[in-house]
Amino acid sequence: MKVNRLTVRVVLGIVILVAAFAILIVAEVAEAQRRQAPDLPARSPAASSETRGDVPVAQAQRRPAPPPVPAEAAPRETVQADVSSRSVAVTSSFTGTQIVVFGAVDHSRQATAESGLYDVVIVLEGTPTRLVARRKSNVAGIWINTQSITFESVPSYYAILSTRPLEEVTNPLVLRENDIGFEHVRMTPVQGWETGVTTAELQEFAEAVVRLKQKEGLYVQEQYGVVFIGRTLFRASVDLPANVPVGPLDVRVYLFRDGQILSTYTARVRLEREGIELLLHSFAFSQPLLYGIFTVFIAVGAGLIASAVFRRGAH
Amino acid sequence: MNLYLPIAEMPVNIYVFLGMGGAVGFLSGLFGVGGGFLMTPLLIFSGIPAAVAVGTEAAQIVASSVSGAIAQWRRNNVDIKMGTVLLTGGLCGAVVGVEVVKLLRQMGQFEFFVSIAYVTFLGVIGALMLIESANAIRKTRQGKPVSVRRPGQHLWVHKMPLKMRFHRSKLYISAIPPFAIGALVGLMGAIMGVGGGFILVPAMIDLLRVPTNVVVGTSLFQIVFVTAFTTVLHATQNQTVDVVLAMILMIGGVIGAQFGAAAGQKLKGEQLRFLLAGLVLLVCVRIAWGLVATPGDAYSISDVVGGH
Numbered sequence: 001m002k003v004n005r006l007t008v009r010v011v012l013g014i015v016i017l018v019a020a021f022a023i024l025i026v027a028e029v030a031e032a033q034r035r036q037a038p039d040l041p042a043r044s045p046a047a048s049s050e051t052r053g054d055v056p057v058a059q060a061q062r063r064p065a066p067p068p069v070p071a072e073a074a075p076r077e078t079v080q081a082d083v084s085s086r087s088v089a090v091t092s093s094f095t096g097t098q099i100v101v102f103g104a105v106d107h108s109r110q111a112t113a114e115s116g117l118y119d120v121v122i123v124l125e126g127t128p129t130r131l132v133a134r135r136k137s138n139v140a141g142i143w144i145n146t147q148s149i150t151f152e153s154v155p156s157y158y159a160i161l162s163t164r165p166l167e168e169v170t171n172p173l174v175l176r177e178n179d180i181g182f183e184h185v186r187m188t189p190v191q192g193w194e195t196g197v198t199t200a201e202l203q204e205f206a207e208a209v210v211r212l213k214q215k216e217g218l219y220v221q222e223q224y225g226v227v228f229i230g231r232t233l234f235r236a237s238v239d240l241p242a243n244v245p246v247g248p249l250d251v252r253v254y255l256f257r258d259g260q261i262l263s264t265y266t267a268r269v270r271l272e273r274e275g276i277e278l279l280l281h282s283f284a285f286s287q288p289l290l291y292g293i294f295t296v297f298i299a300v301g302a303g304l305i306a307s308a309v310f311r312r313g314a315h
Numbered sequence: 316m317n318l319y320l321p322i323a324e325m326p327v328n329i330y331v332f333l334g335m336g337g338a339v340g341f342l343s344g345l346f347g348v349g350g351g352f353l354m355t356p357l358l359i360f361s362g363i364p365a366a367v368a369v370g371t372e373a374a375q376i377v378a379s380s381v382s383g384a385i386a387q388w389r390r391n392n393v394d395i396k397m398g399t400v401l402l403t404g405g406l407c408g409a410v411v412g413v414e415v416v417k418l419l420r421q422m423g424q425f426e427f428f429v430s431i432a433y434v435t436f437l438g439v440i441g442a443l444m445l446i447e448s449a450n451a452i453r454k455t456r457q458g459k460p461v462s463v464r465r466p467g468q469h470l471w472v473h474k475m476p477l478k479m480r481f482h483r484s485k486l487y488i489s490a491i492p493p494f495a496i497g498a499l500v501g502l503m504g505a506i507m508g509v510g511g512g513f514i515l516v517p518a519m520i521d522l523l524r525v526p527t528n529v530v531v532g533t534s535l536f537q538i539v540f541v542t543a544f545t546t547v548l549h550a551t552q553n554q555t556v557d558v559v560l561a562m563i564l565m566i567g568g569v570i571g572a573q574f575g576a577a578a579g580q581k582l583k584g585e586q587l588r589f590l591l592a593g594l595v596l597l598v599c600v601r602i603a604w605g606l607v608a609t610p611g612d613a614y615s616i617s618d619v620v621g622g623h
Contacts, residue, residue, distance in 0.1 A: 094319045130619040208614035242326040280321040292550030296543045299377035306569035307382030
């Protein structure tokens with residue numbers, strides 16, 4: 001009787017383990033296959049960047065035309081760009097990824113890559129999220145959070161890459177107008193701001209958010225990150241860290257000459273959970289009760305297997 | 316090898332966390348304690364968000380106590396009636412505790428509260444255990460027999476209404492004290508990510524006068540059910556249970572515990588208690604240091620809780 005029960009438990013444990021491994025392996029294989037397969041049309045947001053293609057045209061038309069440099073009326077320069085991978089899978093083995101942004105200047109007038117007639121600024125911006133910034137103060141010898149401000153729509157990720165330092169590219173007014181640079185990251189306080197927080201304190205909180213995001217590697221700036229390869233071609237690469245928040249990244253490419261924006265282009269990188277990562281995350285958030293019971297079940301199973309294995313080893 | 320955790324949303328080195336689970340498992344096997352009071356602070360120190368550490372640790376405690384509970388059950392060392400009263404209290408405590416966690420997270424004071432709770436409990440228990448075991452060691456060195464406290468006098472807890480007869484424990488006492496003790500342990504477990512054996516066992520011995528042979532079994536009985544319930548509550552109320560992290564810790568923990576238990580048989584009881592007291596105080600001091608030391612950055616940022 002006792003042996004019987006033990007056998008049943010061991011068999012049950014092995015079945016659970018095998019099932020868990022099978023699920024893991026199937027998920028991994030499916031994931032690997034998907035990654036190997038060429039970008040499926042349904043998955044790659046080619047359509048989205050095409051529809052976005054007409055945005056820069058509209059923007060370019062809105063801006064005052066730059067003064068014609070040579071006497072002849074040459075066609076105006078425009079910029080086109082794309083990213084190396086439009087969708088990035090966040091799987092259980094995700095350790096960050098590199099994204100290459102490349103593009104070309106149409107009707108380029110510069111003689112060589114080194115002539116430096118144009119400046120390119122690339123901004124990668126993550127989804128706007130709410131976050132709370134808190135400040136600790138020393139109360140009776142103990143450090144405790146005393147003040148907090150909630151900010152609405154802070155980009156979860158923000159990278160600026162440029163051919164030169166931003167202050168050399170253009171003036172602060174243009175930078176602010178286009179939300180380029182850490183000082184111009186959109187940050188709207190929603191709570192606590194009305195109740196006795198001075199403007200100076202608000203400024204300190206906003207600076208702290210940028211500083212902490214930089215520390216986490218989520219706000220990055222590379223002053224010489226964009227390189228011209230030829231008369232028209234440029235490229236830049238950015239390393240997305242493993243802790244990059246999941247969600248779409250908007251890529252904005254600005255073409256500058258003499259401090260004026262000639263043309264812009266936007267693209268998008270999608271960061272999506274996939275495989276077992278997606279499975280577990282959506283399970284935990286859509287079926288929390290079942291997920292909790294599932295976790296307890298695994299825990300009980302692990303405990304039983306351990307005791308069965310140990311007892312068998314002891315005898 | 317790195318693994319991206321689905322709930323903590325960060326990559327972790329799987330070997331580091333297996334090792335952590337193994338080391339804590341070894342110590343818990345050695346000392347015969349659950350190990351939650353070591354594991355939760357370790358997880359927080361290694362960058363896991365405090366709330367995820369607490370929620371996930373509840374699941375790991377289920378795994379580490381279930382086999383012990385079954386073994387005790389087989390040996391008829393569980394006072395089911397007493398266990399049920401403790402358990403009822405524990406479930407109530409857990410419900411309140413998980414709500415407190417939710418509230419504190421919204422206020423941004425959860426980390427602070429957890430630290431304070433740890434410093435208080437570990438400080439008091441570590442100090443008491445250190446004094447007691449040091450005395451015991453000194454007495455054995457002097458050749459005196461270690462006096463076993465076995466008082467028969469009635470305490471204030473025995474004068475309360477709602478008396479019940481607990482046959483297995485040979486007690487006729489009010490149901491209120493065990494219920495209250497169970498509730499306190501459930502509350503603490505939900506907030507601190509511990510099983511609460513280090514409170515439950517001394518409370519049952521010293522306050523309720525439960526015979527020592529049923530104390531461990533009955534407390535394990537309560538801990539398994541309360542932590543299982545707490546896990547489900549954390550999953551539904553706070554979404555802070557990371558099943559992948561829990562599995563890594565469980566694997567390391569159950570293996571480490573076996574070696575720890577074997578090593579524990581080579582040491583004397585009072586020596587073990589002395590070492591454990593030192594360990595408890597060390598963890599206490601480390602957490603206290605985090606509260607009083609000037610932080611590198613007075614500012615911190617976090618996601619808004621409850622505003623999904």
